[in-house]
Amino acid sequence: xxxxxxxxxxxxxxxxxxxxxxxxxxxxxxxxxxxxxxxxxxxxxxxxxxxxxxxxxxxxxxxxxxxxxxxxxxxxxxxxxxxxxxxxxxxxxxxxxxxxxxxxxxxxxxxxxxxxxxxxxxxxxxxxxxxxxxxxxxxxxxxxxxxxxxxxxxxxxxxxxxxxxxxxxxxxxxxxxxxxxxxxxxxxxxxxxxxxxxxxxxxxxxxxxxxxxxxxxxxxxxxxxxxxxxxxxxxxxxxxxxxxxxxxxxxxxxxxxxxxxxxxxxxxxxxx
Numbered sequence: 001x002x003x004x005x006x007x008x009x010x011x012x013x014x015x016x017x018x019x020x021x022x023x024x025x026x027x028x029x030x031x032x033x034x035x036x037x038x039x040x041x042x043x044x045x046x047x048x049x050x051x052x053x054x055x056x057x058x059x060x061x062x063x064x065x066x067x068x069x070x071x072x073x074x075x076x077x078x079x080x081x082x083x084x085x086x087x088x089x090x091x092x093x094x095x096x097x098x099x100x101x102x103x104x105x106x107x108x109x110x111x112x113x114x115x116x117x118x119x120x121x122x123x124x125x126x127x128x129x130x131x132x133x134x135x136x137x138x139x140x141x142x143x144x145x146x147x148x149x150x151x152x153x154x155x156x157x158x159x160x161x162x163x164x165x166x167x168x169x170x171x172x173x174x175x176x177x178x179x180x181x182x183x184x185x186x187x188x189x190x191x192x193x194x195x196x197x198x199x200x201x202x203x204x205x206x207x208x209x210x211x212x213x214x215x216x217x218x219x220x221x222x223x224x225x226x227x228x229x230x231x232x233x234x235x236x237x238x239x240x241x242x243x244x245x246x247x248x249x250x251x252x253x254x255x256x257x258x259x260x261x262x263x264x265x266x267x268x269x270x271x272x
Contacts, residue, residue: 014217055186058195071103086237097158111143130168212248214247
C-alpha cells in the first residue's frame with residue numbers, strides 16, 4: 001500500500017510520492033525515532049499535553065515524532081464529507097470506509113506493513129482494554145498509527161481491510177478518540193529508552209509487576225501530625241523493599257480484585 005520505497009539521508013527518511021502536495025506533512029521524518037501518526041478530524045489538538053514535561057522534551061530532542069494526519073482533506077466532494085448515515089438506519093453518522101482508507105494510505109507511507117513492527121489502532125470503546133503490557137508492546141515497535149473515531153464510529157469494512165487493532169481506554173464513551181490517543185501515546189513514549197532518565201523507575205511503577213504501586217512519602221518527616229512510616233527512614237534497604245512489596249500487595253488486594261487474582265495466578269505458575 002506504499003507508493004514507493006524510502007531512502008534515508010542521515011536521520012531524515014525521504015519517501016518519493018505521487019500524492020498531492022497539500023496532503024504532505026511538513027515535518028521531516030527521523031528514521032531512528034519512534035513515530036506516532038494520528039488520523040484525526042482535529043489535528044490542531046496535538047501535541048496537547050504530549051508537548052509538555054518529559055514527553056515534550058523527548059519530542060523536541062527527536063526521540064519520538066508525532067505526525068497528526070487531518071482526515072478532512074481526504075473527504076468526498078466539494079465539502080470534503082467524511083461521514084454518511086448508517087446502513088440499516090439509526091442515529092448518528094459513520095465515518096466512510098473510502099475516506100478513512102485514503103487517510104490511512106497517506107499515514108502509512110514509508111511504514112512497514114508488519115503489524116508487530118507498526119501497529120494500526122482504532123480508539124474504540126468496544127476494543128480490548130489498554131494496559132501497561134500494550135504500552136510496552138507498542139514501545140518495542142518502530143511506530144504506531146492511530147485512528148481517532150468520531151460520531152457513531154467507523155465503517156467496519158475499513159477496519160477489517162487494514163486488520164486494525166481496536167483498543168479502549170476504559171468502560172466509558174468519549175466524544176472522540178483524541179483524548180484516548182494522547183493518553184495511550186504518553187504511556188508508550190515514557191517507556192522509550194532515555195525518556196524518563198531513570199530506567200529503573202518503570203520497574204517499580206503500578207502494573208509493572210502486576211501490582212499497584214506502594215505509597216510514596218517525602219519531606220517533611222511529620223506533616224499535620226502524620227509521620228513517614230519509620231521503616232522508610234531506617235536506612236535498611238531490605239526492609240524498605242519488603243515494606244513496599246507488602247503495601248503493593250495490600251493496595252492491589254483492596255482496590256483491584258481483578259489484578260490481585262491475576263497476580264496470584266501468575267505467582268502460582270512461577271512457584272510451580
